[in-house]
Amino acid sequence: MEQGEGLLMSNISKKNNLFSVFIIFVALVLSFGIISIVHNFTTKRFENSNYIVNLETLMKVMSGNYEFVLLNDSIFSSLKQNKLKVYKAIDEGIIEGYCVDITVDGINGEINLVTGISHSGVINDTEILFYNESPTFGSKVFNDEYLDKFKGLNYPMEFSNEVIGLNAISGATITSNTVKDALNIALKAILLAKESEGLN
Amino acid sequence: MSSNNKLLNIFREGTVKNNPVFFQLIGLCPVLAITISVKNAFVMGIAFTLVITFSNFIISLFKKLISAQTKLIIYLIVISVFVSIVDMLLKVYLPTVSRSLGVFVPLIAVNCIIISRLDNFAIKKNAFLSMVDGISMGVGFSIALIVVAFVRMILGTGTIFGYNIFGSNYKPVLLMLSPAGAFFTFGMILALIQWIVNKKEAK
Numbered sequence: 001m002e003q004g005e006g007l008l009m010s011n012i013s014k015k016n017n018l019f020s021v022f023i024i025f026v027a028l029v030l031s032f033g034i035i036s037i038v039h040n041f042t043t044k045r046f047e048n049s050n051y052i053v054n055l056e057t058l059m060k061v062m063s064g065n066y067e068f069v070l071l072n073d074s075i076f077s078s079l080k081q082n083k084l085k086v087y088k089a090i091d092e093g094i095i096e097g098y099c100v101d102i103t104v105d106g107i108n109g110e111i112n113l114v115t116g117i118s119h120s121g122v123i124n125d126t127e128i129l130f131y132n133e134s135p136t137f138g139s140k141v142f143n144d145e146y147l148d149k150f151k152g153l154n155y156p157m158e159f160s161n162e163v164i165g166l167n168a169i170s171g172a173t174i175t176s177n178t179v180k181d182a183l184n185i186a187l188k189a190i191l192l193a194k195e196s197e198g199l200n
Numbered sequence: 201m202s203s204n205n206k207l208l209n210i211f212r213e214g215t216v217k218n219n220p221v222f223f224q225l226i227g228l229c230p231v232l233a234i235t236i237s238v239k240n241a242f243v244m245g246i247a248f249t250l251v252i253t254f255s256n257f258i259i260s261l262f263k264k265l266i267s268a269q270t271k272l273i274i275y276l277i278v279i280s281v282f283v284s285i286v287d288m289l290l291k292v293y294l295p296t297v298s299r300s301l302g303v304f305v306p307l308i309a310v311n312c313i314i315i316s317r318l319d320n321f322a323i324k325k326n327a328f329l330s331m332v333d334g335i336s337m338g339v340g341f342s343i344a345l346i347v348v349a350f351v352r353m354i355l356g357t358g359t360i361f362g363y364n365i366f367g368s369n370y371k372p373v374l375l376m377l378s379p380a381g382a383f384f385t386f387g388m389i390l391a392l393i394q395w396i397v398n399k400k401e402a403k
Contacts, residue, residue, distance in 0.1 A: 020270040027274055031281045042288040108236075109302065132300050 214336025245342025
């Protein structure tokens with residue numbers, strides 16, 4: 001009698017275990033399905049919204065409606081920058097300049113900026129797309145007054161405070177230097193881009 | 201107790217009496233990390249509220265199918281689905297805030313407030329009450345985030361939503377914007393709340 005009860009209990013426990021495994025399996029399949037549907041829905045929109053933001057920004061920093069062509073990453077491998085994109089700005093088949101989209105590390109996370117550089121090698125305009133610095137530091141560096149100081153600067157040049165007449169901004173020295181360094185890398189990238197196209 | 205009173209009680213529990221952050225002191229990681237701006241705090245609060253509400257609802261709806269041995273796995277699967285959805289939607293519709301919140305949105309998946317509510321409330325009560333509990337906990341969490349962010353922004357920058365509160369002579373307390381400032385602010389708010397509670401109890 002006791003043996004029979006034991007066997008019955010073991011069968012029930014086996015059934016329960018199988019049922020639990022089945023429930024987990026169903027939950028996983030459903031989760032996979034739901035996440036896939038949302039992923040499909042959002043991926044396209046994500047790419048579109050990124051493209052629109054980029055195109056608008058590229059046109060702004062180049063001050064004109066150009067056709068923008070993304071250059072191959074391998075050209076800039078010597079700069080050792082993972083988050084660097086360089087676009088050619090073309091008007092009726094002629095290269096009018098370049099746009100550099102670069103992300104560098106600030107104090108509190110990434111700083112993403114886009115700068116437009118004319119074909120003659122002059123910084124046209126710079127836009128800060130994203131930063132995570134504290135508002136106090138950020139507002140000192142990420143404003144037009146500071147960024148405008150870089151306008152019209154040629155390359156290649158050293159971005160020392162003396163050369164461009166900038167004093168270190170108190171309370172935001174690291175952040176302001178990060179922006180200067182990023183622009184310096186952007187200028188180097190344009191040199192490489194022109195070299196690769198035999199324009200130097 | 202009438203059903204209206206019951207709902208009001210559940211809501212009051214989550215938002216005030218048993219606020220997960222100020223009274224239970226759980227789920228503190230995002231409270232200290234992302235409260236550098238009120239906008240971040242607000243969006244994080246909404247994301248958290250959505251995840252906890254829908255997770256509570258789903259777990260409560262299927263509670264009879266969930267055994268004691270597997271409940272934790274099911275909780276994590278359900279929470280992860282909603283966190284993934286919220287994360288993907290944030291990336292599309294609020295990309296800047298999403299980048300600013302960084303890893304703290306995916307980390308909602310392991311937030312102990314959600315797991316504790318699923319285990320203590322949703323698995324025992326009906327779906328509607330569980331949803332109300334989720335909303336109340338979410339609102340309570342959001343209030344805590346916004347209050348901490350508000351204090352940090354005012355003291356750390358002297359401004360709120362672009363308005364200068366203390367005038368141009370105010371020198372911002374930069375410490376308040378650092379992680380140490382987050383602990384400091386949180387401690388001050390906790391002390392103030394305890395002072396109010398003690399005063400009420402003494403009466």
